[in-house]
Amino acid sequence: MVVIPALGLALLCLGMVAAAALVYRLAHLGSPTVVPAAAGRAVLQLSVIALILAAALRHAWSAVLVLLVMFGAAAFTAARRAEAGRSGTWLALAIAAGIAAVLPATLLSGVIPIRGVTLVAIGGILLGGTMTATSLAARRGLDAIAQRRGEVEAALSLGFGDRAARLLVLDNTAIDALIPGVDQARTVGLVTLPGAFIGVLLTSGSAVQAGAVQILVLIGLMLSQACAVAVTVELVARTRVHRSMPPQRSR
Numbered sequence: 001m002v003v004i005p006a007l008g009l010a011l012l013c014l015g016m017v018a019a020a021a022l023v024y025r026l027a028h029l030g031s032p033t034v035v036p037a038a039a040g041r042a043v044l045q046l047s048v049i050a051l052i053l054a055a056a057l058r059h060a061w062s063a064v065l066v067l068l069v070m071f072g073a074a075a076f077t078a079a080r081r082a083e084a085g086r087s088g089t090w091l092a093l094a095i096a097a098g099i100a101a102v103l104p105a106t107l108l109s110g111v112i113p114i115r116g117v118t119l120v121a122i123g124g125i126l127l128g129g130t131m132t133a134t135s136l137a138a139r140r141g142l143d144a145i146a147q148r149r150g151e152v153e154a155a156l157s158l159g160f161g162d163r164a165a166r167l168l169v170l171d172n173t174a175i176d177a178l179i180p181g182v183d184q185a186r187t188v189g190l191v192t193l194p195g196a197f198i199g200v201l202l203t204s205g206s207a208v209q210a211g212a213v214q215i216l217v218l219i220g221l222m223l224s225q226a227c228a229v230a231v232t233v234e235l236v237a238r239t240r241v242h243r244s245m246p247p248q249r250s251r
Contacts, residue, residue, distance in 0.1 A: 013039070053120065063116035067123045071095065074131035082138035083243060090240045091134055091232065098130040098228030099123070102220040111216065125217055126224050129181060133225035134232050137177035141236040142243050144169045166237040174233045181225045185218045 020035040053066065074095055079088025103123055112118050145152060148169045155165035235241045 058116060060114060060116055060119060063119040066120055067127075070124060070127050071099070074127045078131050078135040078138065081135035082142060082241065084138060084142060084241050085243065087241050087243075088138070090235050091138055094134045094138075094228045094231040094235060095127070095130050097231045098134070098224035098226075099126055101227040102126055102224045106216070106220060122217070122220075126220060129221045130224045130228045133177045133181060134228045136180075137174055137229045137232040138236060138241055140173040140176055141170050141233060142241070144173050145236070146243065162239070163237045166239075167233070170233050170237060174229050177229050177232075178222075178225055181222050185222060 017036055017039045021032040024030055024034060025032040055062070071092075075089070075092035078091045078095060082088050082091060084091070103126060106112060106122065107114050107119075112122065145166060151169055152165045155168055156162070160168070232241070
C-alpha cells in the first residue's frame with residue numbers, strides 16, 4: 001500500500017486543514033490559522049527532507065551524513081528544551097551514549113541490512129526517542145535542583161559531597177524521564193500501533209515482519225534512553241549541565 005502524491009491527496013489534505021481551522025473557530029480553540037500554518041510548515045519541511053533523502057539513501061556513507069546532521073539537531077533541541085544555556089551542549093554526550101549503546105550492535109549483528117534507508121530509519125527513531133528522554137531528564141533535573149535547593153544545602157551541611165547532595169533530589173526526575181518509553185512498550189499493540197510497525201505494513205511487509213521490527217525498535221529505545229538518562233543525571237549532578245543562578249540582591 002503506497003500513498004500516491006497526486007491531486008486527490010492534495011484535495012483531501014486541504015479539506016482536512018479547512019475542517020480543523022473551522023473547528024478551531026467554532027469551538028474557540030485559538031486562532032484558526034494555527035492548523036494551516038502548521039500544515040504549511042510540515043509540507044515545506046517534508047518536501048525538502050524528501051528530496052534530500054531521495055539522494056542520501058542511495059549510499060550508506062551519505063546516510064551517515066544525514067544521521068550526523070540529525071544528531072546535531074537533536075543535541076541542539078535537547079539543550080534548548082533543558083534551558084541550560086551553553087552548558088546544554090554537554091547533552092550531546094548523553095545522546096551519543098544512548099545511540100552508541102544500541103545502533104552499532106544492531107547493525108553489526110546482521111539482524112538488519114546495512115543500507116542507507118535502514119540507517120536513517122532506525123537511527124532516526126532512536127535519535128528522536130533518546131533526545132526526548134535526555135531533554136526531559138535535564139529539564140526536570142535542573143528544575144528539581146532549583147526548587148529543592150534547601151535540601152541540597154542541608155545535605156552539604158551534613159557532609160555530603162556536591163555530587164552526592166544533588167543526586168538526592170535527582171532520582172525521581174530520572175524515573176519520570178524514562179516513563180514514556182516504558183509505557184510505550186507496555187501498551188504497544190493494545191492501545192497504539194507505532195510508526196515502525198505501520199511503516200513495514202505499508203511497504204508490503206508481513207504483520208510478523210512488522211512486529212519483529214517494532215520489537216527491535218522498542219527494546220533498543222529503552223536501552224538507548226536508559227543510557228542517555230543515566231549520563232544526563234550524572235552531568236547535572238556534576239554541574240556540567242547547569243543554569244545560571246540569578247544575581248542575589250544586596251541587603
